[in-house]
Amino acid sequence: MTTEERMKKLFAQANPVPDPGSIELDPIDGAAYLRELEKRSSIMTQTPITTDDRRISRPRRTAVLATLLTVVVIGGLGLLIARQGDDVAGSSSSTEPDEVSVQIATGFVEAYGSFDAERADSYLAPDADLSGMEGGQQEWQAALRWFNAQGFELMLDSCNVVVTRPTGTRVRCFFDYHGIHSREMGLGPYEGSRIDVVVVDGEIVEAFIDFEYLQNGFSRQVWEPFAQWVVDNHPEDVDVMYTDESLGYQNLTEESITLWAMRTRQYADQAKQN
């Protein structure tokens, strides 16, 4: 049995970067970084404002960049620069026009949000990688039944092409959601989540869902109070409904889904009365 003190030492030894000072970096020049930003974007011409992170496109690495500084600058340029780069790279006949890819992605997300597994499946390539979806490759359809059971609502915001490459067109769909009947309880909706899909030859070959649940308050306002309510009122259900001691993940067995439907309904009804 490892003691806590030894575990701490082992954990410290497992630090991949024990000394940040030992990292070899090019000279760090903040002024140059800002100058480059000013040249390449309108950000510097505006007074900085609080923005929604989800609208900031993920930067892409570009092989021709000679220095880390330039990588950082390019990282800040957003979707426009990224897509210009793709134009240079050219497109393959295997990729769809952007509007078709967006339609496919939108159809898939709408079917997913309607808990219609059959319709969602119709957008997928036979060997589509769904390991990043809720429930993973094996249980994504069970996850849809679970979503439906616990009063989940997906509200699609928009779908946009992120990047087009010979290997496929990546479309990002942002959505807000209610969960565990949060709408009925006067909570939410909860912002900041997304589904990304990769479209090739008119089919989705990869999809993953990125749930925001910490920063938007869902965990604190809904998930954790409900979990505590289950622990307090139905402790016998805990092991059936959750996979882990911290009650962070739901079980996707039919027995669990039935309980989720029942307990979330009771919880919401009680919350509405209080």
Added chain:
Amino acid sequence: MVADFGTLFTEIYEEHFRSVFAYCRRRVSADHVDDATAETFLVAWKKINEMPSGDRTLPWLYGIAYRVLMHQWRGGFRRRRLEGRLASLGIEVAHPPEEYVVADEESRRVHQALARLKPTDQEILRLALWEELPYSDIATLLGIRSDAARKRYSRAMKNLTREFDKRETSFGDSALLRREVSGDH
């Protein structure tokens, strides 16, 4: 006003770039560190009018980096959950080599044990022991109360130890197997 923000940002960038880079490197493979660091500072620039001063600046930057990485991680978390289920069925899942660029087998076990914990608990351990942040900063960064951060750290450490110990037997077996294959007895 903008010039003031520019000066402030320049100072912050130069002072904390290395720490933010290290934060990201501790959590993602080398291929993604540049992007994650870049996006962190881009968000920081856009939110610079919210930036706290003094000792609170770096934890604030870590908070941004945490959120940036969360977007990258969630898919990975779910994959690991699936892998966990496969492992329970005796099916081995190959990991990309960059996931375990660690010094030794013991550290590898630590990383494997860590991956079994809830994401927030993993992060609390990293923040406490790798970034060496106090509970108050961890709490702010994760949006929880300070006493909750302390309790969750304690729970996470217990769970990590349990998972680490669970792996002792299987690790020993695999190490033995490697020695036998290599003829190094």
